[in-house]
């Protein structure tokens with residue numbers, strides 16, 4: 001079984017992390033959007049707090065996969081770029097780096113929003129992740145909250161470009177680049 005990337009293919013670690021992180025990011029994005037809408041609609045504080053706790057618990061469950069996705073991209077070699085215009089390869093790299101940056105920002109600022117209160121992240125009562133802070137840090141709390149609300153604005157443009165690239169290879173160029181992230185080649 002091919003675990004690691006080679007110069008022509010992704011290995012199973014990259015493939016598994018790509019899809020688990022994709023599910024996590026999309027799920028967390030929509031849970032986050034619900035929080036934003038609930039705040040705008042002026043829902044009771046307790047209801048919004050419940051939504052925030054749910055979002056944070058899912059975030060904590062996905063944390064290692066999201067961190068693993070970012071780290072694995074930078075510690076493993078990446079398969080060669082497809083044979084297409086240099087600018088398209090530059091665009092696809094930029095989209096990938098910005099996506100990974102957005103994930104890194106969210107998994108750092110999300111926990112900070114809770115920890116700077118200071119409070120522990122409670123994961124459905126199963127376990128909790130205690131805060132490294134002992135007193136409230138309002139400055140860091142507000143900064144983390146603002147950045148955490150701002151970075152997901154990258155989500156739709158990046159997802160759109162990422163999916164458009166995959167469709168281009170599959171449908172228009174009729175080649176197998178996009179399938180490299182589904183399973184490694186047999187040989």
Ligand code: HEM
Nearest residue numbers: 025028029032033036056059060106107110111113149152
């Ligand atoms: C890639 C993953 C993530 C995405 C896309 C995401 C997205 C969002 C969005 C869109 C909001 C709404 C912000 C607003 O009020 O406008 C939000 C809120 C929040 N997220 Fe995340 N999030 C992610 C990961 C996490 C993680 C890992 C945690 C913590 C474990 C977390 C904790 C929170 C908290 C506490 C809030 C409420 C902030 C507030 O009270 O304003 N998030 N998230």
